[in-house]
Amino acid sequence: MSPKGYRYAALASGIKKSGKLDLGLILSETPANCAGVFTQNLVIAAPLQVTKPRIALGKCQAILVNSGNANACTGASGLKTAEDCVTLTARALGLDPDLVAVASTGVIGQPMPLEPFVAAMPKLVAGLETQEVADVARAMMTTDRYTKISCVNGSVAGTPYTLLGVAKGAGMIHPNMATMLGFVVTDAALGCKQLQRLLKPAVDNSFNAITVDGDTSTNDLVLLLANGASGAEIKPESDDEKQFAENLLQLLLDLAKMIVRDGEGATKLAEIKVVGAQNPSAARSIAKTVATSSLVKTAFFGEDANWGRIIAAVGYAGVEINPDMIDILFDQVMVASAGLYVGPHIEAPATAVLKQAEFCVTIDLHQGDATASYYTSDLTYDYVKINADYRS
Known part of the structure; x- marks a missing residue:
């Protein structure tokens, strides 16, 4: 499962009062070319202030989280x-030191003691293994209910390579990064500028296309490392690069969907898919607005086929639309056609769609060929309970 040339370790250092795993290390056996995408929040945590300029140098060999x-x-x-x-x-x-990145997640505003790191480091380094990535994924968790790991394989002229990604996130999740960390390592060979060029659009269509609660955090980052240990060289602007980009997007989207499924208190994963838009920006704006609507999200929780909340959100997305042309479908069940209610006969099949753990809401604007998707969770009682006493 792991790409060649990487080792992993994790342990409980005592940062968490619970005694659970809370410190992880990812090591490339050789310096890796790297790229990164960071939070858009103007309040930036100390680890990002330290890590961002190092990643900009284009090389990374170790990640401490x-x-x-x-x-x-x-x-x-x-x-x-x-x-x-x-x-x-x-x-x-x-x-x-320029080859080391650090990342943190947890409670904001609490002093960070150095002692747990000092005490844990010898054992952490001694525990480095090639197949312990699951422990690193566990060490990253806060309110997450489960680990988030994905793996995609590819090849160049018969030489195989692997992409492996781990992520965390469940609350404070919203486009332009959120309370999430993502680390992707590959044994393919790519340049740092090439990696950055490929990472940004992949993040935009995965981690920047999900929402749980509309909040973004201070600590968010995605790092991509490529050490070339497989010998599979991905040349710029080649068909192999196009395939690598598709593999990277598949991996990040897989992790992003895991985050939405694991949204604090969430019971549903809904894709909000806008089609027939005049341009990609319009499609994305509408998908984001609908996905973020608290009224839409609570309707999903209540399994209420209230398409009126959806078309209302379309209307305030700041995009020029013709409401008399809009169709809305829950999976394959059309609930609104040309902006009008299809009729009471669709209530039962539409409700049946919303009872599923995963479903798609399609909004067809009939104005063009552009499309966009956002992924969202429902908004539940448990979300309030979890966040009402998060610090305790």
Whole structure:
């Protein structure tokens, strides 16, 4: 499952009061070319302030990640702790500090102690193995109910390569990054500028096309490392690169859907698919608006085929539309045609669609050929319960 040339380790360092796994390490045996996408929140956590300029240099060999404390809004002391974690990891592995990335997730505004990292680092490094990525995925979890791991295989002229991704996220999930971390490693050979060019659109159509609650966080990042250990070289602008881009999108979208399925309190995964738009931007704006609507999301939870909430959200998306041309379908069940209710005979089959764990809402604008999809969860009582006492 793991790409060649990577090792992983995780343990419980004591950052989490529960004693669960909370510290993970991903190591490439050689310096890897890298790319990254970071939160759009203007409040940026210390680990991102430390990691972003390092990723911009184009090389990374180790990623240290912790959960239980976000190290965000912690001032100069938090920034020093993040820098110290880089130094600590680099010394333990015998690496240049510029090759170390750090990431954190958890409660915002709590001082981050360095002691757990100091105590745990020798054992963490000693525990590096080639098949322990599942433990790293567990060490990243906060309110997540399960780990998020995906793997895609490809080949270049008969030489196989692997893409492996892990992610975390369940709440504070919204486009332009959210409370999520994503790490993708591959043993294919690609340049750092090439990786960045491929990563951005893949993130836009996966992690930036999901919403749970409309909130975005201070710690979000996706890192992509390529160490070339398989010998499969992906040349720029080649058919192999196109296939790699498709594989990368498949992997990220798989992880993104896992995050929505695991949305805090969520019981549904709904794809909001807009078709027939004048341009991709219009389609994306409408899909995002509908996916984010609390009224739409609560209707999904109640399994209420209330298409009126959907067309209302379409109308305030800031896009020029003709309401008399809009069709709305729940899977294959048309509930509105040309902007009008199809009739009471569709209530039972439409409700049956909403009782499923996963379904698609298609909104056909009949204005053009552009399409876009967003993925959203329902909004439930449990979401409120989870977030009402998150710090405790």
